[in-house]
Amino acid sequence: MGSLEEEKLLEMVHDFIESSDSINSSSSLLSHNLYNSSTSQKYVHSSTTYFTLQEILRKKTEVEKEILDKVVKHMKNKMDMEKTNGLKQWLVKCLKFDGFRASLCYTSWLTTPSCPCGNYEYIEIMKEDHAKGGSKRVIVDIDFKSQFEVARPTQSYTKLSNKLPMIFVGYEDKLNRIISILCSAAEDSLKEKGLHIPPWRRASYMQSKWKLSSPTHYNKYSKNNSNDNNNNNNDDNNYRHSRLEKWVPQNVTVKGRRRELGGGRGSGLSNQFSNLSINCC
Template identity: 45%
Template sequence: MESITEEQLIQMVRDFIESESSAPQISVSSSESHIDSDHHHQPSNIDTLEEMIWRETTDVEVEILEKILMYMRNMGSLIIEPKNLKKWVVLRLKMDGYEASLCKTTWVSFPGRAKGNYEFVDVITNGTRVIIDMEFRSQFELARPTQSYTKLIEALPSFFIGTEEKLGNVVTLLCSAAKESLKESGLHIPPWRKATYMLPKWFSENCKKVSFSPNSNSTIEEF
């Protein structure tokens, strides 16, 4: 498996920040707030997604994002295998005093939902739970996507940092858009593309939190 370099890791965070800076400002004047009888303006999925991701960013989310960016800049010659990236992030956050852990969720199958498992980073700070998912965008990629769905995914950060509420809203929006894309392409909507399957990746009741101690025998340099 190919290792992830410092440049690649920093680019992941840069993508997140550049998406924020390039998101258009939203301004609604009193004259624009009414519905024109000849033109019914409705926010697009991209507008709604950008509102969720960027306009509703909390101070806690920005704080953690800045921490991760700092980690990337200070990596030096360190090279991390992709399979160890989430563990490395957990260790660095714990070294800075955060209550961080690697979450491993599992869920059983039942009619309409297949079984599965997933991993992401979980941080509790000031009573707020923040989820860090380094593989977020890839979870919503489709075969033969429509043009509108492709643009929506391009507007999505390569990885996610946000609260549970934000995550739930974003996942629901993306699953709805994926459903429409599949229907327009004449494709069957598989169970694993529905919100009932996707949401348990982050919200399953069967969630095992694995914590790593910065003082243990396993060090970041061993990755």
């Protein structure tokens, strides 16, 4: 092979190597840019979520401030205690003494396709709504932050959940917004860690705890507060039932002839059975 041909061959090899390096460099640069773009989007999203939550928690009505100040005052030396039923009953009595219409509420809900059964306990204060008339619920939860713990949380979710207060005092709409933000962030955290999202980490389950939206939940009991001045000594024995729907059987369509039982002269129960029939194909 002549020197001229060797030079051309070396030049072709050199051009090929440079071309390959250029392609690899471009591909690496593109991947790097895509990674940075994805990371940047996640950062912006988590930062926006964090500041949104911060703003929701920062804003408090005068009613919320008043109740929170009283709750913190009573719980000052009891923050490290276990949040038992007895402690919540004691706090309810203190709030009643302060003049609030406070109740200890126990929620229980049935299993649905999207929400497993469960139960929860929290404090509720009813405040008059002079603008719209009637009363509005203020939720008081002395163990609020722990309700949003998840397994192996990401750094962004840890930062978000750490912003939550241990004691929550707020109206239903505020609580619903917090649940929406935290449950969405919890799903993202679990997905990023490759973990299954349990149904008790979804918004529908969390809302059921405080009786916010699910039609299947109900308030099983709460201490009677209709006559606080007269019934303070009977708080532990008085309960009120609410949101329990009465079951009404469907009308039975009679098809064909009805055979009388006992010639129509049976007992009242027999006559009731005689009025029923089964639709047959």
